[in-house]
Amino acid sequence: MGEKFDVIVVGAGPAGSSTAKGCVEAGLETLLIERRSQIGIPVNCAEGIDTKGLEDHFPPHPSWIASRVEGGRLYGPNGVVAEVKHPRAGYILERAIFDRDLAAMAARSGAALWLGVEAVGLEIGESGIEVRIRRDGKEGGVKGEVVVGADGIGSRIGRWGGLLTPLAPNDIVCCCQYLLVHRNFLPGFVEFHIGNLIAPGGYAWVFPKGNGLANVGLALSPPKAQGAPKDYLDLFVAKTYPGAEALGMTRGAVPTAKPLNPSFTHRLLVVGDAARFADPLSGAGIANALRSGRWAAKAIKEAFLEGDFSANSLSRYERRWKKGMGRELNFRYRAKEVFLKLSDRELDEVTHIVKEMFTGRVVGSIEVKRIVKGIIRSSPRLIRLAKHLISI
Numbered sequence: 130m131g132e133k134f135d136v137i138v139v140g141a142g143p144a145g146s147s148t149a150k151g152c153v154e155a156g157l158e159t160l161l162i163e164r165r166s167q168i169g170i171p172v173n174c175a176e177g178i179d180t181k182g183l184e185d186h187f188p189p190h191p192s193w194i195a196s197r198v199e200g201g202r203l204y205g206p207n208g209v210v211a212e213v214k215h216p217r218a219g220y221i222l223e224r225a226i227f228d229r230d231l232a233a234m235a236a237r238s239g240a241a242l243w244l245g246v247e248a249v250g251l252e253i254g255e256s257g258i259e260v261r262i263r264r265d266g267k268e269g270g271v272k273g274e275v276v277v278g279a280d281g282i283g284s285r286i287g288r289w290g291g292l293l294t295p296l297a298p299n300d301i302v303c304c305c306q307y308l309l310v311h312r313n314f315l316p317g318f319v320e321f322h323i324g325n326l327i328a329p330g331g332y333a334w335v336f337p338k339g340n341g342l343a344n345v346g347l348a349l350s351p352p353k354a355q356g357a358p359k360d361y362l363d364l365f366v367a368k369t370y371p372g373a374e375a376l377g378m379t380r381g382a383v384p385t386a387k388p389l390n391p392s393f394t395h396r397l398l399v400v401g402d403a404a405r406f407a408d409p410l411s412g413a414g415i416a417n418a419l420r421s422g423r424w425a426a427k428a429i430k431e432a433f434l435e436g437d438f439s440a441n442s443l444s445r446y447e448r449r450w451k452k453g454m455g456r457e458l459n460f461r462y463r464a465k466e467v468f469l470k471l472s473d474r475e476l477d478e479v480t481h482i483v484k485e486m487f488t489g490r491v492v493g494s495i496e497v498k499r500i501v502k503g504i505i506r507s508s509p510r511l512i513r514l515a516k517h518l519i520s521i
């Protein structure tokens with residue numbers, strides 16, 4: 130405590146480790162702090178990532194990969210199943226190992242890594258920042274030039290910096306997930322089950338990891354639900370995989386909001402879930418967490434080169450992520466708003482349309498925007514609901 134760094138990154142998830150790695154490689158004295166006592170544990174994620182989302186950043190290390198994803202099946206509320214074959218769709222990760230290795234990469238490059246240290250306050254002044262921290266019950270402070278909030282969905286760094294407003298109830302999904310074992314979990318295909326009785330405003334997923342294991346979970350939109358995610362998940366598991374045994378359970382939430390705007394202020398940036406970069410439609414946030422970390426590190430490097438840590442200087446970060454993913458995230462946000470309005474009949478129609486689009490085909494890429502627009506154009510009822518999406 131009492132030390133000084135160039136950059137202090139709060140939170141050692143994918144966003145924080147990616148930012149810290151980028152900063153230290155830019156020659157900056159970087160501190161990564163994490164309140165948990167072990168990086169990546171407990172795993173609070175279904176661990177799916179698309180091939181590009183991972184390989185744009187790192188060649189996949191075999192120890193990170195539980196299984197490969199070669200396609201997906203979408204189950205409509207009334208039993209229609211659409212299958213999409215995509216041999217290089219993605220991976221199911223071992224996130225405990227993945228997250229730990231990302232932090233290790235940052236540390237190997239020279240970042241200081243403080244575990245079991247929680248950020249409990251923040252002061253931003255003209256001449257620097259001070260993060261108030263708690264370790265082993267004792268409080269202290271650590272000083273820096275720039276602070277990065279990589280502290281996840283409930284980001285306090287973002288709130289202390291005056292950036293974060295409360296999430297609207299429609300802009301969050303609440304999740305529950307089991308790690309299940311069952312002889313019918315075969316790696317290769319992921320499953321998505323939609324329907325207002327199954328997972329109102331969200332979906333249930335089955336992400337097989339190999340060895341008869343799968344992450345089986347469910348996300349729902351609280352205003353649409355009549356009970357807790359676990360109640361829905363228990364019904365889903367009993368119906369779909371009776372006899373499966375649970376090896377673990379986790380609960381969590383994902384922001385399905387528009388990205389935070391602004392995502393920076395004087396001497397402060399927020400990245401990953403803290404900046405609401407998870408895909409509003411699917412809830413996937415690992416890849417965007419990694420991307421945002423890279424953009425943040427670049428903007429911080431430039432701020433140091435110029436000796437200018439003003440909001441104006443750090444606004445380069447936002448320009449970059451907007452260029453890289455802003456339009457896509459906004460499109461998916463609007464698509465999510467339409468999805469929230471769909472009845473089971475319409476969800477069935479969507480499943481039928483996806484089935485017709487993909488049956489008998491093997492695809493090399495999935496362009497969400499094109500698929501969503503294709504679905505809407507195939508149904509007069511959906512066109513009425515989502516005219517604005519077609520014109521984007």
Ligand SMILES: Cc1cc2nc3c(=O)[nH]c(=O)nc-3n(C[C@H](O)[C@H](O)[C@H](O)COP(=O)(O)OP(=O)(O)OC[C@H]3O[C@@H](n4cnc5c(N)ncnc54)[C@H](O)[C@@H]3O)c2cc1C
Pocket residue numbers: 139140141142143144145162163164165169173174175176177178246247248249279280281282285304305306346380381382383400401402403407412413414415416418
């Ligand atoms: C049930 C569930 C399933 C999911 N499945 C998928 C999926 O299959 N694919 C996908 O891409 N995404 C998935 N997500 C979303 C994904 O997990 C997140 O988008 C991703 O982890 C975001 O990374 P991050 O680094 O921004 O935040 P996080 O991974 O949440 O990391 C934030 C870190 O900050 C630390 N922290 C918080 N506050 C403080 C503090 N005050 N001081 C110090 N440390 C602090 C936390 O302990 C944590 O380690 C899922 C989420 C949930 C809840």
